[in-house]
Amino acid sequence: MKIKVSEDLNQNSEVLFLGIFEEDKENYQKFSKELANELQKALKEKTFSKKFGEIYSTRLPNLSSKKVIVLGLGNENEFSAEKVRQALGKAVNQTKNYKLTSFSTNIVLLANSLNKINPESLGRAAAEGILLADYSFTKYLAKERQEKKKPLDSVSLQWKSSSTLLTKGIKTGKVIAESTNFVRNLVDEPANVVNSLFLEKVAQKIAADSDKIKLKVLDKMELQKEGLNALLGVNLGSDNSPKLLILEYNGSDKNGYTALVGKGITFDSGGYNLKPTKYIEDMKTDMAGGAVVLGTIKAAAELGLKKNLLGVVPVCENMVSGSAQRPGDIVKAYNGKTIEIGNTDAEGRLILADALAYTEAKYKPEVMIDLATLTGACVIALGYYAAGMVGKDEKLLNELKFAGLESGDKVWELPFFDEYQDWMDGSISDLNNISAKGKGYEAGSITGGVFLSKFVEKAKWVHIDIAGSAYWAVDGDYLRKGATGSGVRVLSYYLLGN
Template sequence: MIEIISLEGEEKNIRTLAAPISQDRDIHEDPIILSLAERAKKMPEFSGKKEEEIILYPGNESPFERALLIGMGKADDISCEDLRAFSGKAVRKCVEMGLDHAALAAPSPEKTGPENARLADIDMAAAMAQGAVLGNHIFDRYKEKKEKKPLGSVFLPASPQNAGAMKKAVQRAEIVCKGTLLAREWVSMPSNDKKPAELAKIMARAARGKNIKVTELTGTGLAERGMNALLAVAKGSRSGPRMLVMEYRHEKARRHVALIGKGVTFDSGGVNLKPTGSLEDMKTDMSGAAAAAAAVISLAELDAPVHATAVLPLVENMPSGQATRPGDIVKSFSGKTVEILNTDAEGRLILIDAMSWAEKEYAPDVIIDIATLTGACVVALGEKIAGVFSHDDALADAIVEAGEKNHEPCWRMPLPGFYKDLLKSDLADIQNISSSKWGGAITAALFLNAFVKKARWAHIDIAGPASAKKGHPYCGAGGTGFGVRLLCDVAEGKWE
């Protein structure tokens, strides 16, 4: 989809150019773009401020039929995220106009960003490529009329001396963002089309031919292994549970990272039934599994020198005469008994069996679980920031930094040991909810941590950013694919 070219538009018969324009100084070197910016700023409706857009039809003055100029605000304030948003906005505008391609002009690195921290051209190219791929996504598989068509090509101009490095950065961005789109599709898909067995097949199919070993455990296999916490969640549904394992192993891998993704394909709350208003979006409760699976697929596509295994417990949480009841006690895979006081705190139950089994089966160096786990985390951080919980400073820092780089923002949360008392049960080794109504995101993380033995561990609560009711420049409403880009960076990172 994305191709690196020179800025001579006639070489590719490029008819549409999109360029970011600053309000306070020129940020381009190319005389064609400088001329277009000068012309646009003579018009009263455009000055280069943020959110401003104008389309020019320059005629014989330019090799392009049309130029879409998008205001970026002050040049010193422009960030890679602003350029990512610019690309997404430009691509979406071209899609709305029914166009089939666009060239996206990057600003000069010497003129963009704070004076003491100018943006690197490779970073700008990667961010713009991300915005273009993500913004070109249209989820319309359930629409009778396909009113919009994604762009067939997006061109990023580059100087000959930088073309090689930019091409490598752009190719990586495109692969990882296609993985993000894969996750978006799975999250936005309705639950009737992704029951556990069906979702396992869909994910396994996506991994086919990519040097990924896929293993699937069914209800019988799960029972034989003693995964009773997971099975307790699945008991109320006629749709049997699955555990899907996707292992990618490169010969030059330095460490093994296990990604445990919560995969509740629909969460009714079970016997502790959710009220109207809380049920409608519960098809997204498998966003963690989607992110983990798509990350491993992306890493395999990249031929990244890592060893990454996605362990995906897939269940449907439903009420019925067979469902788990509040007060039931189950023996988890780890051997610890769990008193289930709330069947709507189900994600942590499937995660503990998946984590314990993964640690015993694979002995990974690092375990990262990712889950739409608690509403408490959304209360604390809002709908756009994920919570990160870990006792490991280096691992937590790597996750937060990867989130900052990719604009998948994360905030490290506390894990105070004295809150563990809130999970004490009189009848079992531990209970699945806190005895206090406060600090629910923290106590949920502490519950998970109790089932990790030796591996370095982090928990990412994506309950807020996993889906969006309203779109933004490079993501429409629905599943966001949050976590895929972040997890790929962490898995490949050089942190110790």
């Protein structure tokens, strides 16, 4: 799709999207008296208001556009970069609902007139809102159904002054959005397609596309040799081979890595603690954290980030078979700690434990951020619109929280009090993979983070639980039901800002 910048509102577009703030009293009188009269009537009859998201649709005979849509932008003081994403997401959705393929809008120009958001941030938000809203997973649909969901051809953004910073922002936003959609494609794919070999090939392609990326893959034999037994134990019931994928991105001559570690469970049956109906069906998505790591490394290379990054993805499948891991089994992790398997469905923390400990021991990163669809408790606590976050480094937590608010890919800090720190201690082993305190299910998102913290020694570390934010059951303004790519934007903004 082409995102164009034009000094004039392109009246040849199939749809004209005109934004209007609540404070605007002119109601497009100068643009079209006919439109102004229609708006006045609609406002008086209360069939339209200027509240954010309200839509008034019409057709003006003197314009070549098939539709003119006025979109309420709400209060000027409450307008933000996220509102730009939401407004343009609505514009994309409305255009596609009318089965049209292009629109022109003045929304970005109006946002700039408020002098609240710099042009580069506006361009970034605009590209993200447009491209994320335009995403559809149509690979397995018949051709005629694919046609109904095909991407838009073009969007024209009106802009009056120098467009250098705006265009720079659009370029950055496009990379971030396309990398997010790359992740959504991976997560939306079925588990009979996405296995460990498939993800290895994806990583190979990412590495092949950049001379700054090297790929290292530890297969089953190497994992056994290195002693990543927590990872190996989870995969015992699967016919697919476990792997540890390590993408090394060298964008700077300076020493020191930021490591991104993502859970890559390609399907999670729960193991012998089998997941019930209405929970097991979406478990192809349990590799979303790993997909986010792959997508973020891809974005970093395309943006040319002046940083050194590690993208680490432990990949396996949690299945049931005669050889599968049992509740009550004890494994020795890479760092030597013993873990009793209290529940085979608390498997993500096991593979992350080995990945975190191995990454720190071998590469000594300054910062480690792990991402995982780790706990149902996080979905209950935060729903879809924010990922949960725990850690002890306040500076890193605050930087990620700020990046989340700026990107619209929000993360929210959960308490990590000292009182929680022994909740994962085992009775006959160093650790248990579920809490033995209370009834065993309290503070589930937090205790999952506590467990992971036992496998990090010196690095600044944060755990991000994307269980709710990675896969939505509802439509949003610019994200639809299904995979969202949650994690790519917040990490990209964090890395760009640091």
